[in-house]
Amino acid sequence: MSMTLDPRTLDSKIPDGSLADKWDNFKANEKLVNPANKRKFKVIVVGTGLAGASAAATLAELGYQVDAFTFHDSPRRAHSIAAQGGINAAKNYRGDGDSVHRLFYDTIKGGDFRSREANVHRLAQVSVNIIDQMVAQGVPFAREYGGMLDNRSFGGAQVSRTFYARGQTGQQLLLGAYQQLARQIGIGNVRLFNRTELVDIVNIDGRCAGIVVRDLMTGEVSSHSAHAVVLATGGYGNVFFLSTNAMACNVTAAWRAHRRGALFANPCYTQIHPTCIPQSDDFQSKLTLMSESLRNDGRVWVPKMAGDLRAPQDIPEDERDYYLERLYPSFGNLAPRDISSRAAKRAIDSGQGVGPKQNGVYLDFGDAIGRLGRNVVSERYGNLFDMYERITGENPYETPMRIYPASHYTMGGLWVDYELMTTVPGLYAAGEANFSDHGANRLGASALMQGLADGYFVLPYTISNYLSQWLNKSIPDTSHPEFARVEAEARDRYHRLASIGGTRSPDYFHRELGKIIWDYCGMERTEAGLDKALSEIPALYEEFSKDLRVTGGEDGLNQTLEKAGRVEDFFELGMLMCRDALEREESCGGHFRAEHQTAEGEALRDDENFAHVSAWEWTGDATQPNLHKEPLAYEEVDFQTRSYK
């Protein structure tokens, strides 16, 4: 059942009051559910990454009945585990001038004035609670000798506000949230459905009534109903095939919700991270990130001369171009990601690339080792250096690392209002799956912050505002025929994918799709390129529909079939990304349209015409989506040209 949407209903529900008061005003006025009544409500949380685990644990702690779903074998394996560098919070423990306002402003500016002011301000406000909460749960953040918490700097900020646990911050935060969730599972407040994939959303009478899932162990398709459903299912960076995301990250949950009426916002806002290990061969399956924190001490350079094949040690200082320091003197090597990535691309495109495939730039720790000593450098980055050496066979203490940009994070996602509700009543999106806080570019160490903010400190408040209206009213359960109908559709879909009987594996199509998207909707986009992509993707999709081969059948565990379903959804998403990129005739943050740049090659925004969120509606035809616009009005900040010079 697709819903027809009146554009006027795209109401972001921003509370009244000054920016600093909005969140307090919301909390003062929202409808609550009293503690004894909470257990009458069932909430489904899909995803057990930072956003999902924290939401599920907190909702259960409050007394709601929670069913949590993940396609992983354990909640602890969610992709959040892989975050390396750190998490921001406006604690101002350094006394270096940080404040809620500064974190708010840095995030708005970092997002190139394309995010919603009220959401970002709330994020900065609750950031301080996150650190308190995680420390109370036993997250072993790095400490100084006096026992106080340590901080480092991340791109796009001139203060030190990033908290970290060696190079494994995401791991430690996720384990913290997982342990809270495990506690709730242990005492029976949360039922966990592991190795279970959401394959569709069920809407009845204009609200989300539940989900349809596939048990990955048995292939069985079944339904679950609830008062509200939260999707905390992560980002879609794997649309590029090669990315720093874990292999299983996919867009299926968000995409299926989109097909059932949830608008998809800003799909073209994708983040290409500047510091990844360059691709070494053609069948490579994934790229590895080298944390941005390395740019605190590493210096980025390329040889001044194009085609210079000398070993780095043989290139004298005055023949090196430390291009970030040269172009952006006040932020230097810590320029934001979009800017650093494009600068690397330009250097490589002009023939200054290094390494066997000339597809990298150097990140050099020579100075840092000279200044701080090898021990300090190893203390700060040892595990990253080891990881680099394992993958490349080169020792970064002796020879500079080689890095290159790769798909890393997606700012776009399901459109949500201030309460994190999508355009489908009762369906929420949290964490990387929503579009809410990062505008056109996310600052480093802010995704972990957002995921935990959504799950611990926002959703548990906002969800009662919706649930309260259903108190003591009956809602449809899974015996409603709509569940059976959607289940049948899901079964048919997997049956179709399993029985095409062509010649090519899902991976083949994913790789080919990824190439198209990377070439035409990657770091630099042009009208001609996007047009090309918009004709190539449907053609490839056509081939997929005829020539896909899935062995093993649809009953029981079948990783090839799982992959086929995910790749199919990437096709449709890819088309929407290109459409969105084509429609946005400006450059902002991670979206760089070559037609719109300054004389110096920087992004040229068009605030007159594009200061809005592009929220796309599914129409039943992937090539004909319908655009809705949420205007971005700023009360507190003025539009400015972003400068990191």
Add this chain to the structure above:
Amino acid sequence: MSGTLKNLTLKIWRQSGPADGGRFDTHVIDEITDEASFLEMLDILNERLVESGEEAVVFDHDCREGICGTCSLMINGQAHGPERATATCQLHMRKFSSGDTIVIEPWRASAFPIVRDLMVDRSSFDRIVESGGFITAATGGAPDANLTPIPKPVADAAMDAAQCIGCGACVAACPNGAANLFTGAKVSHLNLLPQGQAERYQRVENMVETMDEHFGSCTNHGECEAACPKEISIDVIALMNSDYRKAKTINRKSLSRV
């Protein structure tokens, strides 16, 4: 720099389900660059199998960065293969030579039933954590994070233990199929920290007893430490045992006085 490996023989365990007896299948990889990771080699094999109409080899993996703990292969009889402190996904073909025969099996432990081929069920680890591997701290009520200074050596020791990725190599490597390294790591992480003191003895008691329901007993072989991709030290087992002994004797009403 990069080179090519030729003529690798893979002997891969195939088993259609828990009830099936299982067998080894042999596949030959004619040529592969030594830059490839071990799992990329399996990806290539799987693509070839699917395109020729055969079923892909089932194996668990996800992050491919040695952090999620999903990958889990016995390679030539060694959990996670020959490279020290390295998870399967981070192992690269440069560690092998042309002409090698490589035997690939799943974790073998009675607490980890085989699901299919190389995939096992490790949910017994989750049961251990659910029984006590947490600090009870309801959302919202936490004091300022810097209120309790934690000496750096304490924070570092907790972090050393907290690095466990929950892969299960320790169990697979153990002749008794014991989970003491995994459990000890979680107990140590939380019991070392000031925030973990209130539940310290209850935690160790619950976790050890849940562990004993599922896993074999530790007889100090130390194989676990050698197999662990995160180099978790067997000191965590000593700490767990000592706290467990205390848990059985200590008067918890006077805990704040010790």
